[in-house]
Amino acid sequence: MQCKYKNELTGTMEMCKCTHSQQVIK
Numbered sequence: 001m002q003c004k005y006k007n008e009l010t011g012t013m014e015m016c017k018c019t020h021s022q023q024v025i026k
Contacts, residue, residue, distance in 0.1 A: 003015070003016065
């Protein structure tokens, strides 16, 4: 499942597989 999440290292939004450790932006 592909979801948008905020990359805390770069401060940008990226696409990544959803995990419990990521804040998914719906």
